Amino acid sequence: MANLKIYSTQNKDIQKTMEKEFNKKMYLLKSKNDENATSQAAMVVIDNKTGYVVGCVGGLGEKETSRGFNRATQAKRQTGSAIKPLAILAPGIDKKIFTASTTFVDEETDFNDGSDEPYHPTNYDGYLGEITVRRAVESSQNIPFVKMMEEITPKTSIKYLKKMGISTLTDKDENLALALGGLDIGMSPLETAAAYATIANDGKYIEPTFFTKIETSEGKTVLKSKQKKKNVFSKETAYIIKELLTEPVNGTYGTATYCKMKNMDVAAKTGTTNENYDRWLCGFTPYYSAATWFGFDINETINFNKRNPAGLIWSSIMDDIHEKLEGKRFEKPNKVISCTICKKSGKKATKYCIDTYEEYYLKGTEPTECTYHSSKNKGKKNEINKSVNKNTVDESKNTENVKKETDDSVEKEVIEEAPKVEASDEIIEDPSENTENDTSSDNNIQNNVTEDSKEDIIEETESSEDSTDKPLQDASNEKIENVA
C-alpha cells in the first residue's frame, strides 16, 4: 500500500477545532480505580448531505502516535436516552403510531414484557402526569418513552435502527429497555452520528466515509468510496423529528439548552446511563450532525459538577465550526401540516384553550378538537388537573397562574411542570456492564484505509417500505462525486 494517496473527507479547520477542545485539561478526570487512567471522550462530525466524516477525535488529551483503539469508531457504549429519537421518534412518527402531541401518562409504571419480573424503569426527576410527546422529549421523561416503545414494539424499532446503520444490535436488545438505551453491546459514536444524520438529511441514511478515493503515485484511482444509502423515512417525518429535537435546546425545561446557537436551528438530545457511566450529546444543525460520548474506558461514575461534559464539548465545537456559516433553519416541507394545539390536551385548540402552541403533523394525523377546555366541561377539566397533580413529585414547586378565561369566569390553571435540575436528565434502568478495556488511544481521523474497506463499499438504495407517504422524490441511486 506504499505511495498511495488518500483523499480524505476531513475538514482541516473542523478537525483542528475538535483537537483543541479535546486537549483541554478540564475534561480529564482522574480515575478512582486506576492511577494511570483518566476520563475519555470521542466525537464524530458528519456533513449531513454527503455523509463525509469532516472531523473525528477518538480520545482526550495529547495525541498519541500509535494508531490503536479509536473510541469514535470502535468503542461500543450504552447510549441512554440518546437513542430515543432513533429508536422511538423515527418509527413512531413514521408509522403514524403517535404524533408530536399525542399524550402519555408519565407515572410510575410496571411494564410486563413477558419476563418473570415486571420492568420498572424510573424517571430521574419526578413524574409529570399526562404529557405530550413534545413535553416528554423536552426533559427526556422515561416512562412515556417506554410506553411509546410498547406501541411501536422493540422489533420494529430495531428494524429502523438497522436501516440507520446501527450494526451492533443483538437479539438481547429486543425488549423494552431498548427505549432507554439499555443495550447488550452498545453503539459507537460514528454509527450514532450517522444515524442522527439520517434525520438531518431528511430521512435518507448515508453510510459515513473517511475518504473519497485512493490514487497511486501515478494518479491512477485504485479505489473510490461508495457509500451505502437508504431512504428510511420521509422528509416530512424527518422534519417533525427535527422540530421535536429543538425542544431540549429551546424548551424551558430542556436538557440541552446550552447548545443554542444564534440564527441557527439546533436539534440535540442528551444521554446518561446508569451510575452516570456514560454521558452523550447527539444532534445536528442544518449543516452538520455530531455525536459526542464521554466516560471511562472501564465504567466509572462521572462527576463533572453535575454538568454533562459531552454536551459541553459538543456545544463548544459546534459553536465554533458554525461561527462563519450563514444562519439556517430546518425547512418545513409543504406537505407537513401545522396546527394550533392546546398544550394540556395535545388536541386542536379551541377558543377555550388557554395555553397553545404550533405543532406539526403528517397529513391525516392531525388531532381532533380539545374537549378538556370548554364552557360546558369544567368538571372534566378539574378532574384532569387533579389526576395530573397526583403524579407530580413536588407540587409545592409548581407555579400557579391565574388567567382570565373568555367565558367570563376566572379559573385557576395549574401548570404541571417538574422543577428543573440542571444538565442531568435521565438514568437508564438496567444497562449491562460495559467492559471496554482498551486504553490505547488514537486521536486522529482514520486516514489509513485497510483492505477491509473494499468489502464495505456496497451501494444500496431501498425505498421506505413502512412509510405510507409517497416515495421520496430523490430516491434515485445517486453517486457521490469525488472531491479532493
Ligand SMILES: [Zn+2]
Ligand atoms: Zn384545551
